[in-house]
Amino acid sequence: xxxxxxxxxxxxxxxxxxxxxxxxxxxxxxxxxxxxxxxxxxxxxxxxxxxxxxxxxxxxxxxxxxxxxxxxxxxxxxxxxxxxxxxxxxxxxxxxxxxxxxxxxxxxxxxxxxxxxxxxxxxxxxxxxxxxxxxxxxxxxxxxxxxxxxxxxxxxxxxxxxxxxxxxxxxxxxxxxxxxxxxxxxxxxxxxxxxxxxxxxxxxxxxxxxxxxxxxxxxxxxxxxxxxxxxxxxxxxxxxxxxxxxxxxxxxxxxxxxxxxxxxxxxxxxxxxxxxx
Amino acid sequence: xxxxxxxxxxxxxxxxxxxxxxxxxxxxxxxxxxxxxxxxxxxxxxxxxxxxxxxxxxxxxxxxxxxxxxxxxxxxxxxxxxxxxxxxxxxxxxxxxxxxxxxxxxxxxxxxxxxxxxxxxxxxxxxxxxxxxxxxxxxxxxxxxxxxxxxxxxxxxxxxxxxxxxxxxxxxxxxxxxxxxxxxxxxxxxxxxxxxxxxxxxxxxxxxxxxxxxxxxxxxxxxxxxxxxxxxxxxxxxxxxxxxxxxxxxxxxxxxxxxxxxxxxxxxxxxxxxxxxxxxxxxxxxxxxxxxxxxxxxxxxxxxxxxxxxxxx
Numbered sequence: 001x002x003x004x005x006x007x008x009x010x011x012x013x014x015x016x017x018x019x020x021x022x023x024x025x026x027x028x029x030x031x032x033x034x035x036x037x038x039x040x041x042x043x044x045x046x047x048x049x050x051x052x053x054x055x056x057x058x059x060x061x062x063x064x065x066x067x068x069x070x071x072x073x074x075x076x077x078x079x080x081x082x083x084x085x086x087x088x089x090x091x092x093x094x095x096x097x098x099x100x101x102x103x104x105x106x107x108x109x110x111x112x113x114x115x116x117x118x119x120x121x122x123x124x125x126x127x128x129x130x131x132x133x134x135x136x137x138x139x140x141x142x143x144x145x146x147x148x149x150x151x152x153x154x155x156x157x158x159x160x161x162x163x164x165x166x167x168x169x170x171x172x173x174x175x176x177x178x179x180x181x182x183x184x185x186x187x188x189x190x191x192x193x194x195x196x197x198x199x200x201x202x203x204x205x206x207x208x209x210x211x212x213x214x215x216x217x218x219x220x221x222x223x224x225x226x227x228x229x230x231x232x233x234x235x236x237x238x239x240x241x242x243x244x245x246x247x248x249x250x251x252x253x254x255x256x257x258x259x260x261x262x263x264x265x266x267x268x269x270x271x272x273x274x275x276x277x
Numbered sequence: 278x279x280x281x282x283x284x285x286x287x288x289x290x291x292x293x294x295x296x297x298x299x300x301x302x303x304x305x306x307x308x309x310x311x312x313x314x315x316x317x318x319x320x321x322x323x324x325x326x327x328x329x330x331x332x333x334x335x336x337x338x339x340x341x342x343x344x345x346x347x348x349x350x351x352x353x354x355x356x357x358x359x360x361x362x363x364x365x366x367x368x369x370x371x372x373x374x375x376x377x378x379x380x381x382x383x384x385x386x387x388x389x390x391x392x393x394x395x396x397x398x399x400x401x402x403x404x405x406x407x408x409x410x411x412x413x414x415x416x417x418x419x420x421x422x423x424x425x426x427x428x429x430x431x432x433x434x435x436x437x438x439x440x441x442x443x444x445x446x447x448x449x450x451x452x453x454x455x456x457x458x459x460x461x462x463x464x465x466x467x468x469x470x471x472x473x474x475x476x477x478x479x480x481x482x483x484x485x486x487x488x489x490x491x492x493x494x495x496x497x498x499x500x501x502x503x504x505x506x507x508x509x510x511x512x513x514x515x516x517x518x519x520x521x522x523x524x525x526x527x528x529x530x531x532x533x534x535x536x537x538x539x540x541x542x543x544x545x546x547x548x549x550x551x552x553x554x555x556x557x558x559x560x561x562x563x564x565x566x567x568x569x570x571x572x573x574x575x576x577x578x579x580x581x582x583x584x585x586x587x588x589x590x
Contacts, residue, residue, distance in 0.1 A: 010393030021427035108528020115315030
């Protein structure tokens, strides 16, 4: 009984450690006082100021655009990579391929950022593309490091899926491409959605790589947050953080409701199939 | 052109079906161009000389044409001064040692907090495990930058902890934890904790509970059973989690920049400053290569563990 007590405490401590800072952030976003640590009464004025902050809003727009495009590209690349690693057996260069997929997961961001920037500079010297740095280079950089995360998510879903469905379709004469689009894709769709969201979040969160590969005039939201946070605390950032937490919480809530509903639907279908068959 | 196409077709034909080849080729070529080639460029530029130009490094390979003698010479200049500077200047060596130290402390703190959490979740009733794990991963979905920012308000003088300590009468004045190594430890532990809990949970959850029952039947006390059975069996999870925390932590930039003091030297910060403040791209490249050398062994172990995990499924 005593051991259970320790574990429960450890669990509570862990959750408190994870959530108290976020809760404090939200609470102080409604603080009247500019001094974030002194409570000056309830106010929503920082939200109003946030909505009038042109620089921040345009950076947010740019970040959302980059995140959406790079997440979509990363899903395409990651799905191909996941298929190659789980379904194609041994092929030449597989070890190198597997290494290139997992290495970006742990690569320090400063190295990724520096190496991509040097590549872009060298390419510009050699072939004149990319012409300067900006949205395109940030998008390419984000696609590269988020594709690995998507590949891992897709790979684990593919590995956990029943391969006999694909074999059955193949036996019935479906071509590999048709098998993929009719059988495999619908089954791994949840992993693709999860991978897209993960890539989107990672892209929206990145400050280091973007700082290296961005050019004048293309400042992303994390870059704006980083430079304002560096000079201390500002209640506007608290307000922004609260909005972000709200969006994430809503997103997770919707996703889990949808997934639970799909799960129930699938179980019902299976039951029906068993009864009729 | 047709020859190229037929060679390409032959190559693809050898890999297997056309479609398969394309599916492999797309991510393969992308990663080659945007992951592998950039490293080679960094490696090359680390041997270059810093010059005042755009881009600010001297070319490694040059064609020298001598009009009088009518000869062409290919000149390759490899400059080792950048590496000599790294080994000659205490700043860099200290930064490396300090980065490894901070990453180690962070890993140990994540393990100390994360292991009991993962264990408790794995021991919870199956229906509750999903939501409990969800709560661990959830903060990961909110911005990393925002989570670091949250600690500024907590750790600074006149911040939440300082005010609380003053209120309880434990201290008489404001306590400044911010801008110290401890602030960096706390912030990094906070950010990397989910990476530790995830692999730990997945190994602990797979563990066969009858093993512990057998140990108990044979007269083993719970704590001893934990040390003799659970701990060794969860070792793969410990290794994977520790590497997932340690490797990115060594090269971390944002946390020490925002929470650390000016004397919190970390290699990621040194690289950043060489690049952005000093505009010395060759030295920044040399720092990156040296950082990779520090990380090459942990990354290889990680790849090995990851590969075994993937094949074990």
